[in-house]
Amino acid sequence: MRNWLKKREFVMLMMLVVISLGISLITPAFLTPSNLLSIVMNNIILAIMAMGMTLVVVTSGIDVSVGSQLGFAAIFVGLVALLPTANIFIVLAVGLVCGVLLGIFNGILIAGAEIPAIVVTVGTMNVFRGSLLLYTNGKWVTSLPAWYTSMYNSSVLGVPIPIIIFAVVVAVTYYLIQYTRLGRSVYALGGNPVAASRVGINTDKVLLFVFAYMGALTGIASILYGAQLATIDPNAGTSFELTVISAVVIGGASALGGSGSLLGTCIGVLILGVLQNGMILMRVEPYWQDVVMGLILIIAVSVDVLNNRKKEAQKKTIDVAKAIKGGVSA
Amino acid sequence: MIKVKRSHELILLIFFLALMTIMSILAPSFLTVNNLLSVTQQMSELGILALGVTVIIITSGIDLSVGSIAGLTTIVIATMYGMTHNLAVAVIAGLVAGILCGAFNGVLIAKIGVPPILATLGTMTFFRGIALVISKGNAISDFPESYYFIGQGYIFDTLPVQTVIFVILALITAFLLSKTPWGRRVYSVGNNPVAAVFSGVKLDKVLLYVYIFGGLMAAISGWIISSRVSTARADLGAVYLMQSIAATVLGGTNIAGGSGTIIGTVIGVSVFAVLGNGLNLMGVSPFAQNLLMGVALILVLLINNMSIIKNKIVLFIKLNFK
Amino acid sequence: GSKDAAADNNQAKTGKKTVAMVPKVIGSPYFDTAAEGAKKAAAELGLEFLYTGSTAADAAQQVNVIQDLINKKVDVLIVSANDAQSVAPALKKAKAAGIKVMTYDADSTPDSRDLFINQTTAEILGRHIMDNVAKEIGGSGEYAILTASLTASNQNTWIKWMKEQQAAQYPDITLVTIAPSEEDQQKAFAQTQNLVKAYPNLKGIAALSTVAEPGAAQAIEQLGLNGKIKLVGLATPDGMKQYLKSGAAQSATLWDVGKLGYLTIYMAKQLLDGNMPTDGMDVPTVGKITYKADTKEIIMGEPLDFSKDNVDNYNF
Amino acid sequence: MASEYIVNLKHISKTFGGIKALNDVSLDIKRGEVHALVGENGAGKSTLIKVLAGVHFPDDGAEIYIDGERTVIKNPMDAIRKGISVIYQDISLFPNLTIAENICIGNDTVWKKHLNWAEINALAEQALAKVGAKIDPAMLLKDLNLASQQIVAIARAISFNSSLIIMDEPTSSLSAGEVETLYKIIETLRNENIAVLFISHKFDEIYRVASRVTVLRDGRYISSHDLAAVERQELIRLMVGRNVEYLTMKAERISEQQILKVNRLCKEGNFYNISFELRKGEIVGITGLVGSGRSEIAKAIFGLNIPDSGEIILEGQPIVIKSAADAVKHGISYIPENRQLEGLLAKNSVCQNMTLAVLDEICKYGCIDTKKETAIAREYTEKLDVRPRDIDKPVGQLSGGNQQKVVLGKWLATNPKILIADEPTSGVDIGAKIEIHKTLRQLANKGIGVVVISSELPEILAVSDRILIMHRGNIVSAMNKEGATQEAILAKALGA
């Protein structure tokens, strides 16, 4: 079980710990329960979407339309929440359905027409945002009702609802990728797409599912988005996709597909969140923040790559030939 | 495969001509020499950026930092000019900055082996950060009149200077890619890096030059942008990032590497430029413009993949209704 | 020759002159409200009104749009400049093509346009907001600025004037930091929470954009700090209504944006008719205006503060 | 009532973009028999089994009978359910999944909507035990070497309890030891009345395991025979349409001049204390079990694997080789063992592949001289008889043997002093194989020093002048061609 020490997640976790320690040495305000809670709360939307993006990246795909999807779903959630007959379940359903539909739209083009994911989603990024702005004419959705916005700050048994929602998302996603045929097919497809179709995996279906799931999680995120901010800008989520993708790749998912874990992604989200928060807490001059952030990202990924290289050198010694020579038990 | 590629460019060209026809019918002022020249002027910056991006994508890489490099270049030029009051020195410093940024990317990717998307995700923030630190976020506008030639001037009173630069750079890039050993190696690296190494290609050297080339193109693009808008600012060029990738891919460059042409990219950029210009002339809402650009991108690739889609449908029917 | 023919053609179709308005960015409530006022004026004055721009607040893209409108041969071109210097060459070209050129909301260089319709000056506004900060936090203590982005030039000018006003009038107040919100509500929200943590003695925040102030207000509300951290800034009354009432924000400053749009088109008509404005002239539905002939600048008036008491009177 | 035949294929045709890969082919496999499928490279063997496996859908008119019943194989899943499982030519497994998953994926009995890991691991362990492999099924596949992955593929095919297992060149990445294991496994299968369709280019193998054989040529069915009733030469004639046999080709003259000397080369974990020399005009064969370190040595000489100590002496001069580019400059060339991964730019044309290593030489004023380039490509497609003679065709569309010729051409174009060929005929049909042997000999006769690495003993015996045998990273024996026998070599290779 020394194995997990060599895992990428562990390296990134160490990185997170080092960064956090560094920050808390400089500013005591960092390591307080309330600050840590606010880091978590402020990054839950990111984390939820990053869960979906992890699956997308595992299939060696990418979805740059998630920022537009978020804005799209959030506006519709908001508009529905303003209706007099609306309630929390209707809002949930609208967010989910809206997200899933957008995701399916991507999925059909990617799986059905075999257009590369980055191209499809660059296209739909514009299509979603354009049609949203055209529909709303740039108007914000404001004055969302309290029964909806209060959801963000309420707790059940002392646990804030967004955290509960996130926990559910993680649990469902974990169950999905660990204990279902569909979830393992996602990894299989990412590992070797040709082999995947040869073992009977309907690769189109799997891709469609992955993008729909991404959409569903974006839908859930959009519900929290509206509840968190109480007003929704039709430009909401613009260029958010880059943050989501960053979190996922920092968390260790390979852009080549086949690898990526929920834990890694969570760590990726936290690294981004801690840096963002720590930078202000450390009172770094605003102009320097991008420099610091960029440098830390570069160092983090480089260290990881160098570390991986060492692992590569160690790997070759594994050999089952001896075991096989045991012969055949007839 | 070559056949498929050719037909992609053909489809795109037909699409482009159809677009031109529609625009000329719907917008009377579209098909005037003046307007067409200003279309080429508008597409030059994106186009030059896309030249670098094309070469990078052919190696199966990606560069998310090109927009930041363009922005940083503008700041370096402005700051150097403020210090030396020598335009040539300033511009050279700007281009050198672009080359250094490209080299920085190249070292991360080729020498250390960081995946391009990760490396440039980091440098995108880093380069922008440097530009912000130098400029304190401010726009810098004290340039001499002569600086504006490159982005606002005309040759023979009609040809926009940046159009000419774009055409020359496109020709050079096309030449480099198709006629030089370097170009051949670029394709080979994108196609199968292991086999390239096994054939004596110095992978790290090729990649290093590729990212330097991308950095230089971004810098030239930034130089033109800042001359056209008479301003240097850290975030100039940022909007072109996604567009340059989209135009490159629309032009038929395979995102997985190994294939792609400059002519394809030029047509890809033209489609976006004509669409934007024509819709502006027609007074169509800019929101609809975004929508239509997305639709155009998807449409062209749908047409391109028609046979795949047809096969799938035919097989589906065969299996389920027979 | 052919140039005029095309313009005539344009006119012949509708018999109306075309006025094109280019905001910094499309899809912002602020500019869209101004456009509504403008549209109303255009309808009243018998002008063809065209409202277009880019979907990103980007100078280079704005220049492209201007270029296209010159090729389209509109009669009046009205721009809110993303960057003063950037649009100047394009605007000069428009002037050279015989188009009347105006700026509104954010000026270009004076020589590149015929008239600038200013809601108020950057100096007045910057000093005014600083005064608001001082009024709310009580003359001493720390405050932070939440800006749209570190590169937004109008924000940077306002900040410059705020600092001057503070240095001159409120020596006991200190500016702790300027945090960018990237025109993103969620970012504004998170930044505000971080600021509160980072600066425990923080007494006030000035949020300088219509996206930043609601985001900051929501963060303060969620932290339960209503009234403890004072929030002032620049925002539309609609976006801030709920927060002004709940006490999460104390004031939002702006001007009557609809009127700004109306005034702009009204002046466009004047230009087309060959009239120049005069100082103190009375514009219908807008009121008395200030005109500075030396800079060809119209100043609509003082900034307008929205508070919990008056916010219900406005709707934009 | 069970039919005598487990599978009958009739009128199978398959067209790829206008090219008929299969043209009205039939194949009948009896229950429990080991049936060999032979044919030249590109004859359509792999395509035929992909049709049977549901990967390709055949053209109209195809008839497929399983157990005597007419059926349609809709997709790979369907084939598995109908009792057909396949071990593909390119190991079709998932490096990022565990061994257990690789074995069980798609297996209805455990691969259910909801997965039970205990069940999966148990089944995997059972399947592994059947092939005699003791290994933790929770390990990731990518942590295994190629040969071990092949074993996993075999375990997987067995675990389905299929009535027909198709093996497409299963021994191409195995060497003597593992091949024996495979034979035993096939024997067990036969005892359990499971049919095996066995594709191979190695005749020893075919005669050893199979009882019947079907021959394909140019996408057409030629004939089927009981192997007992058909001579080896006859079979080759049916395949190729003419007579061919392994020729033992003697060196014309081996000069005294040493071209390469390797002196006490060491690399921890790869090879130890390797010394040998190569003379002009000589072919040195290196053989041994898979993993004995042959390729690692080759890569060390070619600059892709930097040794810890020792020296490489080229024409009397010690040289330092830090990269493949250095090696090429010194006139060393290396034909890698994995042609798909290391040898070819699949999407690029034959011409571009052939000139990749000589780009700088075909340059005029810094640009590529197209005339020179096509001349080189033409020359070597002619010389090596690459079919078709189309230098603009993407290499990926050529059959395996022709692809190998392109790689060979790429290196011949560099005018090498030393040519190292690692498994140069893997997956190459007998006709082409002999062509390649001939070419290697011709090169040696021209004064090039040639090193051939091969696991196929008849080949090593046929081509080499001297044979080095490796065991666990050491050269354990050197034999002259005279007096070397398969048995003697195998004994040394196994460490006896």
Ligand SMILES: Nc1ncnc2c1ncn2[C@@H]1O[C@H](COP(=O)(O)OP(=O)(O)OP(=O)(O)O)[C@@H](O)[C@H]1O
């Ligand atoms: N997907 C494909 N697209 C186009 N052509 C193909 C495809 N697959 C196979 N072919 C062509 O079909 C023919 C038969 O190929 P196949 O792989 O079945 O040969 P094979 O008998 O297995 O040869 P080898 O012994 O080299 O493996 C070849 O000419 C090949 O180029």
Ligand SMILES: Nc1ncnc2c1ncn2[C@@H]1O[C@H](COP(=O)(O)OP(=O)(O)OP(=O)(O)O)[C@@H](O)[C@H]1O
């Ligand atoms: N004595 C040894 N101890 C440990 N590992 C060894 C030893 N010998 C070889 N290996 C391992 O086996 C690998 C040898 O692979 P190599 O490809 O050189 O073998 P090969 O004989 O060429 O087999 P193949 O036919 O697969 O090419 C090395 O990477 C090394 O890690």
Ligand SMILES: [Mg+2]
């Ligand atoms: Mg085959």
Ligand SMILES: [Mg+2]
């Ligand atoms: Mg080997």
